[in-house]
Amino acid sequence: MFKKRYPSLSFAENFLSGHINIGPITIFGENAMHWAVNIRIKRSYVCFRLPFPCFGKWWPLYFYVSPNATPNKALFWLWGKKKH
Numbered sequence: 001m002f003k004k005r006y007p008s009l010s011f012a013e014n015f016l017s018g019h020i021n022i023g024p025i026t027i028f029g030e031n032a033m034h035w036a037v038n039i040r041i042k043r044s045y046v047c048f049r050l051p052f053p054c055f056g057k058w059w060p061l062y063f064y065v066s067p068n069a070t071p072n073k074a075l076f077w078l079w080g081k082k083k084h
Helices: 009-016
Strands: 021-024 024-028 036-041 046-047 062-066 075-081
Touching: none
Parallel strands: none
Antiparallel strands: 021 024, 024 036, 036 046, 046 062, 062 075
């Protein structure tokens, strides 16, 4: 059942690298999204990163509200300690 898909990767990289959908909430694991959460509300998304290290290093936290869940069209953007 818990046979590693890729033997060279860690447990977290093998088994926690996908995503889970729970209604309007999507939780991304240890993958390119770096432990992120996207919450759909009406016609936009609230997106933020969970405070966990990913791939052995710490990545900056972010929070934004966007109509298409991407930072390109963000209405409000907060990255680390700086506000953009």
